[in-house]
Amino acid sequence: MTTLDRRAVLGLGGTLAAGVLLAPGVSLLAAPGERTEASASRRWAMLIDINRCTPDCSACLTACRKENNVPLFGEPDRDIHWIRKVELRDKDQRRPTVSLPVLCNHCEHPPCVHVCPTGASFVRKDGIVLVDEHRCIGCRYCMIACPYKARSLVYHETRRSPESNPNVPIRSKGVVEKCTFCVHRLDNGLQPACVEACNSVGGGAMLFGDLNDPHSEIAKRVRTVTSQTIRADLGLKPRVHYQGL
Amino acid sequence: MVSYPSLFHRSFFRVLPLLMGLVLAIPQPASAGDVPQQGGSGRSSGHPAHNGPADHPPLEVPEGRECVQPAEWMRRNHMDFLKHNRDMAVREGVRVKDDSLKNCSTCHKSREKFCDRCHAYVAVAPNCFECHDYPK
Numbered sequence: 001m002t003t004l005d006r007r008a009v010l011g012l013g014g015t016l017a018a019g020v021l022l023a024p025g026v027s028l029l030a031a032p033g034e035r036t037e038a039s040a041s042r043r044w045a046m047l048i049d050i051n052r053c054t055p056d057c058s059a060c061l062t063a064c065r066k067e068n069n070v071p072l073f074g075e076p077d078r079d080i081h082w083i084r085k086v087e088l089r090d091k092d093q094r095r096p097t098v099s100l101p102v103l104c105n106h107c108e109h110p111p112c113v114h115v116c117p118t119g120a121s122f123v124r125k126d127g128i129v130l131v132d133e134h135r136c137i138g139c140r141y142c143m144i145a146c147p148y149k150a151r152s153l154v155y156h157e158t159r160r161s162p163e164s165n166p167n168v169p170i171r172s173k174g175v176v177e178k179c180t181f182c183v184h185r186l187d188n189g190l191q192p193a194c195v196e197a198c199n200s201v202g203g204g205a206m207l208f209g210d211l212n213d214p215h216s217e218i219a220k221r222v223r224t225v226t227s228q229t230i231r232a233d234l235g236l237k238p239r240v241h242y243q244g245l
Numbered sequence: 246m247v248s249y250p251s252l253f254h255r256s257f258f259r260v261l262p263l264l265m266g267l268v269l270a271i272p273q274p275a276s277a278g279d280v281p282q283q284g285g286s287g288r289s290s291g292h293p294a295h296n297g298p299a300d301h302p303p304l305e306v307p308e309g310r311e312c313v314q315p316a317e318w319m320r321r322n323h324m325d326f327l328k329h330n331r332d333m334a335v336r337e338g339v340r341v342k343d344d345s346l347k348n349c350s351t352c353h354k355s356r357e358k359f360c361d362r363c364h365a366y367v368a369v370a371p372n373c374f375e376c377h378d379y380p381k
Contacts (some may be wrong), residue, residue: 016265038338124338132335133376160378169376223273 036187042126043211043239044181046195047218048101048225049245052205055099058085060206063197066180069170071158080152082179083194101194101206102178102245104129104150105230105238112142112151120176127239128181138174147231148238151178181208211239302362309352313343324371350380 003015004012064070064083073079083103090097106129113129120135131142131151131231143151154171164170167184171177183194190196193210198206209218221227227241312319314326327346333339342348353359356379365369 026276034342036340122336124336126338132331132332132333135337146320164378166378166380169378172372183338189337 008028027029031112038125038128038187041212042127044106044126044128044220045209045211045218045239045241046103046181046192047207047221047241048099049205050100050242052202052203053099053101055085055087055097055204059197059200059202060101060194063086063193063201064161066181067165067185067193068168068180069155069158069160069164070177071170073156078153078155080154080177082150082152082177084087096203100148100242102148102230103240104146104181104195105148105195105236105240106179106181108237108239110236111145111147115141115145117141128183128186129178129182130180131178133169133171133174133175133177136175138176140176142176147234147236151176166231254328262306290349302366304362305355305358306351307352307359312352346377347380 011078033102058121060083061081068082070080070082083101085099086102088098088100106127108127110121110129113123116122117139118135118137120132120137122128122132138153140153143149143153153176154173158170160170171237182190182194185192195206195208198204207218207221209216211219211222213219221243222241225243227243228245229238229241230245232238281302314322319326326344328342330339330344356374360379
């Protein structure tokens with residue numbers, strides 16, 4: 001018959017407690033599961049070559065509407081545009097008229113996020129500015145704050161149609177929506193719908209990628225060509241760059 | 246001091262409680278006995294329902310054998326589970342394949358015959374599917 005002294009009993013109790021503490025970690029290690037997460041090491045950006053963007057092409061606009069179920073109500077004041085074509089005309093007609101697609105610039109310092117009273121607008125870890133429509137109350141402060149007019153309010157009820165993309169929800173009446181850089185596609189390793197359409201149907205003006213990856217095509221191009229952002233004077237550090245503006 | 250074989254003193258007695266603690270505290274995976282048994286058949290067949298009052302409408306029996314969590318737990322907590330996953334997906338970009346709504350529809354084929362029937366019975370109106378598509 002063996003007996004344990006006080007020291008041994010305390011030691012055994014302590015080890016038992018340690019086992020209980022460690023157990024959850026062990027079970028986490030045992031079942032990892034398939035899981036992806038937005039990474040702060042990425043910095044998504046877009047580069048648009050104006051010289052390749054022709055005024056009569058609207059491949060990006062069509063692709064965006066189709067991919068993201070963006071409705072068209074037929075009312076110019078209230079129609080929703082995640083991406084639109086803007087014509088730049090020189091008053092003195094010394095420079096040719098250019099047409100450029102304008103979308104949410106996913107600013108590094110987004111004024112829309114600063115004014116949002118409910119925390120619905122936010123910046124994701126990888127720098128994408130998003131609206132959490134579950135929290136949006138439709139106050140439209142963000143629409144006023146955005147210098148690019150990239151946001152739209154959903155003025156009317158929309159319905160799903162058989163042609164709707166099942167991977168993207170429609171938005172209910174009274175929330176603000178905007179370009180998401182096709183976040184659902186990015187998370188699955190795909191390019192945004194507009195970029196894909198531009199490179200297949202359009203003139204190949206759009207380039208999308210991770211600026212933090214020095215070997216990515218966009219990082220190389222931004223380093224080598226002259227590009228600018230719209231309203232750089234505001235200091236918002238937009239992530240949509242234009243070449244040849 | 247008492248004396249007992251150094252083998253027990255050194256390794257065995259130190260490791261045994263650690264293992265016991267691990268075995269006690271690691272959550273057990275759902276066993277075959279936890280397979281969801283929908284209480285719907287209770288009313289028509291005259292047997293008491295498994296998961297609620299006797300007049301609960303019949304729910305479609307899921308096709309799979311095992312849920313991502315035990316069925317009892319899911320009955321009580323699926324709303325918090327889904328809402329938490331929703332916030333994590335929207336705001337942190339966390340997408341877990343198994344916990345995705347797409348995975349629900351692999352077993353629960355019909356939203357109308359499973360989710361909606363119970364929601365109507367307990368008079369709750371989650372508005373997820375006003376915007377989102379229940380995966381087919």
